[in-house]
Amino acid sequence: MKKTIGVIFGGKSPEHEVSIESAKTVCDRFEAAGFRxxxxxxxxAGAWRLPALKDLLAGRPLKGPEIEPALGRGCFVKKGGGTFRPDALFPIIHGSTGEDGVLQGLLELVGIPYTGCGVTASAVGMDKVISKELAALDGAPVLPHVVIRAHQKKDLGPLLKKAARLGFPLFVKPVAQGSSVGITKVKRAGDLRAAVLNAFRFDTAVIVEKGIDRAREIVCGVLGSHEGARASVCGEVVPKGAHEFYDYEAKYLDDNGMELRLPAPLAPATAARLRELAVRIFLALGGSGLARVDFLVDPKDERRVFFCEINTLPGFTSHSLYPRLWARTGLKPEAVLKRLVVIAERSMAARRRLTTARK
Structure with a gap:
């Protein structure tokens, strides 16, 4: 009998539409892999729904019965009667509430195996500051940066001066957003304040990070868990046209916004080092299932590599980086999805075996 996989998508983040596109691809690939x-x-806003798969794939309005998660019962309750009890869930909600541990915590309470990182790793991975600090503790190189919290907005002057002393260019980012939402490349001090205030539109904390002039953006996929994880080949993201870096527009709105070089044209030793770092960072943050780890490489010296960020719920559209990295490594999307379901089931079983007794 086919296993039923619930693909959770949409969400309240700025990446809502991206999630819908990912869900189309994931559902199609799960069906091709022999799942339902x-x-x-x-x-x-409003209640969760179970739209028809054909409507999702055809781009029609997403209607269907309303459902609510039934905590501790391993299912969802349908409005009007009945339940939906999948064998596993595949969350593909990008950004806030989807990949920051919020959704994962809910699914833990429901009690259904789900793919991807758990609560802690999702929350840590979403936070660009904490993830950098943990990665650095494990020996990963990171770039100098300044963090500005919401309570410091009233007196930005000293913090802006501190950030400017890092040297330009600087990258100003919301601490907990994905898909390059709210990111600005700043080339001079006069533009720094506006960039910080713009980033505060998307989060309550902002990171100002030292940039590398003409940095090479290298990405690497990771698949596995604490029982064993492996890295894909490295890819190089090359922004095209007016895009100075791989921003939201280059990712989703401009079909010619970037070129992905597979494998990345790196010295073998550099590629091996980045793949090893990707797995090490993934495990140091408690990763499980999948992640994409992004690095910056100095174009003048390949030995200068820096951890940029980890994406614990990378996109799964037909042109997304993660499935393309694994396809170039020799693993088709269907094989990746099958492996993720196995990891989800094993991880949930392991957590259920943990004792709840005091002694």
């Missing part, structure tokens, strides 16, 4: 894919739509 059931879309679970989370609108920006």
């Amino acid at each position: 894919a059931v879309p679970v739509y989370v609108p920006r």
Whole structure:
């Protein structure tokens, strides 16, 4: 009998539309891999729904019965009667509430195996500051940066001066957002304040990070768990046209916004080092299932590599980086999805075996 996989998508983040596109690809690939894919739509407001797969794939309005998660019962309750009890769940909600541990915590309480990182790793991975600090503790090189919290907005002057002393260019980012939302490249001090205030539109904390002039953006996929993880080949993201870096527009709105070089044209020793770092960072943050780890490489000296960020719920559209990295490594999307379901089931079983007794 086919296993039923609920694909949770949508959400309340700025990446809502990206999530819908990822869900289309994931559902299609799960069906091709021999599973029964059931879309679970989370609108920006209102109740969750079970739209028809054919409507999702055809781009029609996402309707269907309303559902609510049944805590501790391993299922969802349908409005009007009945339940939806999948064998596993595949969350593909990008950004806030989807890959920051919020959704993962809910799924833990429901009690259904789900793919990807757990609560802690998702929360840590979403936070660009904490993830850098943990990666650095494990020996990964990171770039100098300044963090500005919401309570410091009233007196930005000293912090802006501190950030400017890092040297330009600087990259100003919301601490907990994905898909390059709210990121600005700043080339001079006069533009720094506006960039910080713009980033505060998306989060309550901002990181100002030292940039590398003409830095090479290298990405690497990781698949596995604490029982064993492996890295894909490295890819190099080359922004095209007016894009100075791999921003939201280059990712999703401009079909010619970037070129992905597979494998990345790196010295063998550099590629091996980055793959080893990707797995080490993934495990140091408690990763499980999948992640994409991004690095910056100095174009003048390949030995100068820096951990940029980890994406614990990378996109899964037909042109997304993660599935393309694994395809070039020799693993088709269907094989990746099958492996993720196995890891999800093993991880949930392991957590259930943990004792809840005091002694």
